[in-house]
Amino acid sequence: xxxxxxxxxxxxxxxxxxxxxxxxxxxxxxxxxxxxxxxxxxxxxxxxxxxxxxxxxxxxxxxxxxxxxxxxxxxxxxxxxxxxxxxxxxxxxxxxxxxxxxxxxxxxxxxxxxxxxxxxxxxxxxxxxxxxxxxxxxxxxxxxxxxxxxxxxxxxxxxxxxxxxxxxxxxxxxxxxxxxxxxxxxxxxxxxxxxxxxxxxxxxxxxxxxxxxxxxxxxxxxxxxxxxxxxxxxxxxxxxx
Amino acid sequence: xxxxxxxxxxxxxxxxxxxxxxxxxxxxxxxxxxxxxxxxxxxxxxxxxxxxxxxxxxxxxxxxxxxxxxxxxxxxxxxxxxxxxxxxxxxxxxxxxxxxxxxxxxxxxxxxxxxxxxxxxxxxxxxxxxxxxxxxxxxxxxxxxxxxxxxxxxxxxxxxxxxxxxxxxxxxxxxxxxxxxxxxxxxxxxxxxxxxxxxxxxxxxxxxxxxxxxxxxxxxxxxxxxxxxxxxxxxxxxxxx
Numbered sequence: 065x066x067x068x069x070x071x072x073x074x075x076x077x078x079x080x081x082x083x084x085x086x087x088x089x090x091x092x093x094x095x096x097x098x099x100x101x102x103x104x105x106x107x108x109x110x111x112x113x114x115x116x117x118x119x120x121x122x123x124x125x126x127x128x129x130x131x132x133x134x135x136x137x138x139x140x141x142x143x144x145x146x147x148x149x150x151x152x153x154x155x156x157x158x159x160x161x162x163x164x165x166x167x168x169x170x171x172x173x174x175x176x177x178x179x180x181x182x183x184x185x186x187x188x189x190x191x192x193x194x195x196x197x198x199x200x201x202x203x204x205x206x207x208x209x210x211x212x213x214x215x216x217x218x219x220x221x222x223x224x225x226x227x228x229x230x231x232x233x234x235x236x237x238x239x240x241x242x243x244x245x246x247x248x249x250x251x252x253x254x255x256x257x258x259x260x261x262x263x264x265x266x267x268x269x270x271x272x273x274x275x276x277x278x279x280x281x282x283x284x285x286x287x288x289x290x291x292x293x294x295x296x297x298x299x300x301x302x303x304x305x
Numbered sequence: 306x307x308x309x310x311x312x313x314x315x316x317x318x319x320x321x322x323x324x325x326x327x328x329x330x331x332x333x334x335x336x337x338x339x340x341x342x343x344x345x346x347x348x349x350x351x352x353x354x355x356x357x358x359x360x361x362x363x364x365x366x367x368x369x370x371x372x373x374x375x376x377x378x379x380x381x382x383x384x385x386x387x388x389x390x391x392x393x394x395x396x397x398x399x400x401x402x403x404x405x406x407x408x409x410x411x412x413x414x415x416x417x418x419x420x421x422x423x424x425x426x427x428x429x430x431x432x433x434x435x436x437x438x439x440x441x442x443x444x445x446x447x448x449x450x451x452x453x454x455x456x457x458x459x460x461x462x463x464x465x466x467x468x469x470x471x472x473x474x475x476x477x478x479x480x481x482x483x484x485x486x487x488x489x490x491x492x493x494x495x496x497x498x499x500x501x502x503x504x505x506x507x508x509x510x511x512x513x514x515x516x517x518x519x520x521x522x523x524x525x526x527x528x529x530x531x532x533x534x535x536x537x538x539x540x541x542x543x544x545x546x
Contacts, residue, residue, distance in 0.1 A: 130534075147383050255496070
């Protein structure tokens with residue numbers, strides 16, 4: 065039978081294992097939604113309806129993962145009563161898991177547009193804006209990857225980088241949207257397919273927003289400072305850059 | 306000096322006061338975003354740029370409120386180490402506060418479109434779809450109000466009602482969008498303003514989604530069951546309807 069210290073050490077080891085599991089499962093879910101986004105865009109650009117259907121149904125697994133991670137987080141709080149940085153870790157995961165789930169939702173929406181676009185080829189020039197969609201998709205996928213790496217490595221500088229990228233994505237989004245409006249005005253037969261691609265742009269822009277939310281939580285987790293709705297200069301001061 | 310029981314009672318009274326404060330502040334924030342949505346639509350329909358500007362800047366107060374409620378929730382968890390239904394209440398608030406903040410964001414976006422529409426009167430017929438925007442807005446505002454009432458009264462039947470309404474809103478959204486596509490095809494000069502109104506529809510539809518998320522959390526808080534991604538029939542069984 066262990067003495068009191070041995071017993072406490074045992075508890076603290078178990079606690080660390082549970083926190084580790086929470087981190088691992090969160091990152092696993094992160095990997096799943098990253099795949100979802102890249103496959104959805106692949107399906108769109110190559111008009112691959114099979115891949116689109118597969119991506120669409122992958123959303124169920126992501127949803128299950130969200131429940132699992134939330135349950136783990138609640139259990140850790142109820143059983144271990146974490147405080148300070150441990151509590152911030154758990155609470156950040158609870159916030160971030162909702163962002164991951166919504167990234168999955170956006171990927172699902174993109175898959176749906178991929179399916180409807182390949183079914184409906186009424187447009188004269190083939191869908192416009194696919195190159196732009198791929199470009200923005202690469203950009204926001206990088207943001208999601210960096211946000212997850214920032215979480216895995218407690219890397220606040222990387223989190224800050226993610227937030228800075230968001231402005232560039234917003235610009236790319238606006239430019240791409242303007243181009244599509246021009247196509248729509250040139251020939252009203254383009255309107256329907258251009259609108260679908262426009263919704264795809266919007267979904268991708270939202271993915272970038274969610275990556276930013278995750279990055280904000282990483283800074284909160286590491287520094288204990290809530291940087292949501294904070295000017296960039298102040299964020300830089302907090303992170304020490 | 307109070308005896309041990311008196312001391313515990315004192316702690317538990319303070320705890321109840323803190324939980325009450327958390328609930329009150331959450332509901333206050335709910336009232337703020339409800340006002341934001343209705344004012345944004347008012348500004349849009351009446352082309353009232355002053356009101357639109359006011360609504361847009363009200364978002365800062367909502368953001369501050371989000372920080373406050375989150376801080377309160379974290380403090381309660383760290384200090385009081387709640388379990389069971391108390392923990393579910395606090396965790397639900399942490400989830401729901403993010404939905405309220407995003408409802409505020411959508412209202413802000415609608416205000417921006419209201420401003421750009423009244424500046425840009427290039428469309429031939431005046432903006433189309435305003436009636437539909439008001440109609441969907443009334444519907445989703447009702448959902449937000451009901452979701453907040455369901456939270457305030459632990460009313461799971463009302464929460465269920467909110468989730469059922471979402472399907473109807475999605476239908477209204479689709480019909481309204483189709484009407485606008487027709488206007489765009491009829492006269493390409495309508496494209497720009499129709500697109501703005503289409504983004505407004507989308508924002509409103511998102512508001513409905515957030516109301517649903519809040520309703521799901523209410524059921525989790527009261528019943529301890531996670532009904533996200535659960536078929537409606539199962540939700541009804543859980544709620545006992």
